[in-house]
Amino acid sequence: NLILAFESSCDETSVAVIEDGHKILSNIVATQIKSHERFGGVVPEVASRHHIEQITFCIKDALKEAGVTYADLTAVAVTYGPGLVGSLLVGVTAAKMVAFAHGLPLIPVNHMAGHIYAARFAGELRFPALALLVSGGHTELVYLAGPNDFAIIGETRDDAAGEAYDKVGRILGLTYPAGKEIDALAHEGQDTFGFPRAMENDDNYDFSFSGLKSAFINTVHHADQVGEVLDKKDLAASFQQSVVDVLAEKTVKALKNYPVKQLILAGGVAANQGLRARLDQELKSFAEVELLKAPLKYCGDNAAMIGAAGYAAYQAGVVADLALNADPSLEFDWLEEQEN
Numbered sequence: 001n002l003i004l005a006f007e008s009s010c011d012e013t014s015v016a017v018i019e020d021g022h023k024i025l026s027n028i029v030a031t032q033i034k035s036h037e038r039f040g041g042v043v044p045e046v047a048s049r050h051h052i053e054q055i056t057f058c059i060k061d062a063l064k065e066a067g068v069t070y071a072d073l074t075a076v077a078v079t080y081g082p083g084l085v086g087s088l089l090v091g092v093t094a095a096k097m098v099a100f101a102h103g104l105p106l107i108p109v110n111h112m113a114g115h116i117y118a119a120r121f122a123g124e125l126r127f128p129a130l131a132l133l134v135s136g137g138h139t140e141l142v143y144l145a146g147p148n149d150f151a152i153i154g155e156t157r158d159d160a161a162g163e164a165y166d167k168v169g170r171i172l173g174l175t176y177p178a179g180k181e182i183d184a185l186a187h188e189g190q191d192t193f194g195f196p197r198a199m200e201n202d203d204n205y206d207f208s209f210s211g212l213k214s215a216f217i218n219t220v221h222h223a224d225q226v227g228e229v230l231d232k233k234d235l236a237a238s239f240q241q242s243v244v245d246v247l248a249e250k251t252v253k254a255l256k257n258y259p260v261k262q263l264i265l266a267g268g269v270a271a272n273q274g275l276r277a278r279l280d281q282e283l284k285s286f287a288e289v290e291l292l293k294a295p296l297k298y299c300g301d302n303a304a305m306i307g308a309a310g311y312a313a314y315q316a317g318v319v320a321d322l323a324l325n326a327d328p329s330l331e332f333d334w335l336e337e338q339e340n
């Protein structure tokens with residue numbers, strides 16, 4: 001089984017060739033970060049234009065690096081949501097063209113299912129499983145009853161964790177996206193500020209990061225006003241400790257109430273070293289649960305993870321026709337939608 005996978009939901013144009021759902025024959029990622037950096041965030045129109053410019057080169061490179069031709073392919077998989085509509089449309093259109101021209105089945109993939117399946121490159125998924133899905137736009141605890149059966153049991157009520165990292169980074173004068181740099185700074189500092197841990201003791205699996213963000217901003221602004229210079233490393237460490245504490249505590253609470261075989265850590269923020277180490281530590285109390293972390297290389301947006309999720313969907317018979325459209329606010333009930 002050889003799947004040609006497409007990802008273009010945000011600011012990465014990516015095409016991959018995946019064998020049997022887990023062997024990465026190629027994974028071409030053209031990032032646009034440099035073009036969005038000066039705006040401090042992704043500019044949708046700029047993103048779509050870059051995708052259009054890059055997509056055919058990515059397809060060519062992915063096939064070439066994998067050493068395969070269109071004739072060798074079994075299917076085409078593509079992210080059709082959630083994400084920026086103009087960006088999604090480029091990948092969806094390209095995938096449809098390849099599927100049509102070469103008579104291949106077209107597999108629709110939810111970008112967030114893709115993030116979860118990045119963990120497939122660390123080992124086989126075993127169900128039931130729980131996933132802590134932390135990215136630039138999402139922060140969710142997801143229960144996986146089976147390979148294509150996702151249910152959100154908790155999520156952020158406001159900002160996503162990655163979004164909070166990026167906003168705080170801006171206050172610290174760091175370049176966008178700031179997650180990685182804050183992570184590095186945090187390791188050299190200490191939690192001296194004691195920022196709030198929102199909803200920590202609430203009886204649910206939801207998150208909130210806007211209060212933390214405000215507390216951070218207020219602290220920095222107040223210091224500016226009185227002419228005090230705060231230690232960036234301690235600010236970063238305090239912020240990160242607060243994020244990691246709530247993510248870990250809600251995950252532990254979920255693990256206590258949902259008996260699962262695995263905990264999957266995925267999404268762009270899953271690259272966070274503080275979070276990875278903390279979950280390693282917490283999982284020692286759950287001898288029967290295996291921690292499957294998406295490999296660092298595949299935490300951010302890439303088409304390899306879409307190929308892995310696409311393979312699971314393909315095996316379950318999920319196929320779209322050429323009327324497939326981008327769905328910017330796609331949710332996890334996608335399989336039911338497909339059946340209707």
Ligand code: ATP
Nearest residue numbers: 135136137138162177179180183268269271272301
């Ligand atoms: P979504 O997947 O929700 O649609 P997205 O695709 O934009 O959003 P990802 O690419 O999954 O998001 O993740 C990007 C985010 O991950 C950014 O906010 C970035 O700051 C954050 N990030 C990357 N590395 C780290 C790190 N080491 N620590 C914390 N955050 C990180």
Ligand code: MG
Nearest residue numbers: 010011012301
């Ligand atoms: Mg990105």
Ligand code: FE
Nearest residue numbers: 115135300301
């Ligand atoms: Fe993403």
